Amino acid sequence: MDAHLPDPPSPPRSVEALRELVVRIRRGEAQMSLGRKALDVVARLVERPEEVAVRSITELAASLGVNASTLSRLARTLGYAGFSDFQSVFRERVAGVHGHFYSRQGHRLIDAEEGADDYVGVVVQLARESIANVESFLAQIDAAELRKVARLMARARRVRMYGVRQIHAVTSLLSYGLSLVRPDVSLLDSPGQGIAEALAQLGKGDVLVVSSVKPYSRRVVDVARIAADAGVVVVALTDSRASPLAARAAHVFFIPHQSSFISNSIGAYVVFCEGLINLVAKVLGGKALRALERQEQFLEALAIEMR
Numbered sequence: 001m002d003a004h005l006p007d008p009p010s011p012p013r014s015v016e017a018l019r020e021l022v023v024r025i026r027r028g029e030a031q032m033s034l035g036r037k038a039l040d041v042v043a044r045l046v047e048r049p050e051e052v053a054v055r056s057i058t059e060l061a062a063s064l065g066v067n068a069s070t071l072s073r074l075a076r077t078l079g080y081a082g083f084s085d086f087q088s089v090f091r092e093r094v095a096g097v098h099g100h101f102y103s104r105q106g107h108r109l110i111d112a113e114e115g116a117d118d119y120v121g122v123v124v125q126l127a128r129e130s131i132a133n134v135e136s137f138l139a140q141i142d143a144a145e146l147r148k149v150a151r152l153m154a155r156a157r158r159v160r161m162y163g164v165r166q167i168h169a170v171t172s173l174l175s176y177g178l179s180l181v182r183p184d185v186s187l188l189d190s191p192g193q194g195i196a197e198a199l200a201q202l203g204k205g206d207v208l209v210v211s212s213v214k215p216y217s218r219r220v221v222d223v224a225r226i227a228a229d230a231g232v233v234v235v236a237l238t239d240s241r242a243s244p245l246a247a248r249a250a251h252v253f254f255i256p257h258q259s260s261f262i263s264n265s266i267g268a269y270v271v272f273c274e275g276l277i278n279l280v281a282k283v284l285g286g287k288a289l290r291a292l293e294r295q296e297q298f299l300e301a302l303a304i305e306m307r
Contacts, residue, residue: 208223
């Protein structure tokens with residue numbers, strides 16, 4: 001008599017759960033295992049839900065550099081009936097995310113009954129979600145692209161940053177950090193200057209870092225397009241390959257922001273920006289040290305810091 005085999009675990013029924021599975025597999029904490037290449041394919045798919053939802057298996061396979069049969073086998077390995085079953089997870093997510101982003105996030109938080117009095121639990125959940133976002137972007141980051149952008153931002157004549165609403169905080173952090181180690185760095189929309197005037201100061205070879213996540217800001221996309229057309233090197237920090245910034249930037253880094261926060265979570269963006277600032281400082285070497293020492297001289301002269 002054949003031994004009874006345990007039923008395989010049910011496949012994830014949300015993109016978020018699938019993303020968590022990728023992290024668990026990478027850590028060796030999941031009941032299943034995937035080869036490095038297969039795991040990389042899944043990690044790339046979960047970061048482009050809109051694209052997976054609408055493109056054919058042949059188109060997706062071509063964009064990933066694999067065969068369509070590879071995607072079919074991968075879907076079945078993950079526990080899905082086939083690729084169509086796997087794709088339905090992404091289609092359901094996309095169908096439910098259009099419109100009213102902020103109020104929908106608020107309802108998810110306020111209407112949740114489980115742990116209603118667990119104040120610490122709310123913070124713990126957000127922290128874990130940010131950690132998962134960080135691990136997700138680390139899983140797909142391209143070392144060669146990161147090196148290229150760090151050198152570009154270290155050596156460019158001018159570097160500007162642009163983001164609006166909540167992402168403005170991300171671009172402000174990047175601007176402040178880079179200004180510590182090199183000159184001629186600022187926000188594109190610095191006080192007292194219009195966007196058109198600021199763009200007019202940039203020329204071929206200058207760098208503009210733009211950032212926007214879903215729901216995307218039309219002004220940021222327009223600025224990226226106009227800057228690229230003018231010969232400015234555009235670097236984008238965004239959330240998926242379906243982002244309108246991806247097609248307009250010379251260099252793109254994909255950083256997820258999925259969380260239970262009432263707006264877009266920027267925890268992973270902060271980590272990425274801190275890393276990028278450090279890499280630019282390493283490229284600059286002694287120049288960065290001299291810039292930091294010069295700033296310290298003015299801080300002491302103005303007695304800004306309390307002792």
